[in-house]
Amino acid sequence: MALLSVIVSHLLGIITIGFFKHWNRFFAVGNIINGFKKGGINIMVGLIEAMVGLIEFSAEIAKVLSLSLRLFGNIFAGEVLITVLYSLVAFILPLPFMGLELIVGVVQPWSSRCSPWST
Numbered sequence: 001m002a003l004l005s006v007i008v009s010h011l012l013g014i015i016t017i018g019f020f021k022h023w024n025r026f027f028a029v030g031n032i033i034n035g036f037k038k039g040g041i042n043i044m045v046g047l048i049e050a051m052v053g054l055i056e057f058s059a060e061i062a063k064v065l066s067l068s069l070r071l072f073g074n075i076f077a078g079e080v081l082i083t084v085l086y087s088l089v090a091f092i093l094p095l096p097f098m099g100l101e102l103i104v105g106v107v108q109p110w111s112s113r114c115s116p117w118s119t
Contacts (some may be wrong), residue, residue, distance in 0.1 A: 002067030006060065026053045028062075075105055 012023040027050070078101035085094045 001071060002064050005067065006064050026057045071105075071108055074108055075101070078104060 006008070010022070016022075081096050082097050082101065085097060
């Protein structure tokens with residue numbers, strides 16, 4: 001689910017601002033080429049922007065791992081809660097929590113990716 005949400009966010013970025021402008025965030029090839037054409041300090045600026053692009057790309061991979069672990073933790077905690085409640089009271093008490101867990105499992109990966117604080 002986390003991988004799907006990251007892929008969809010990139011597809012929406014490509015649709016919204018275009019392929020090259022979206023991927024220029026990671027691989028600023030135009031800036032590197034312009035740096036070598038202009039010479040001097042622009043070469044260093046182009047190389048630094050290339051390294052920043054690699055860091056941004058690795059951050060996207062880490063984002064998938066982070067979202068996966070967060071989703072696993074939320075689902076696991078909910079299952080433990082349901083198991084404990086089910087062992088204490090048989091059928092009626094765990095039903096609302098099962099519904100909440102279903103909502104959390106569906107909404108959590110999308111809401112964490114689309115929040116204004118995610119980058």
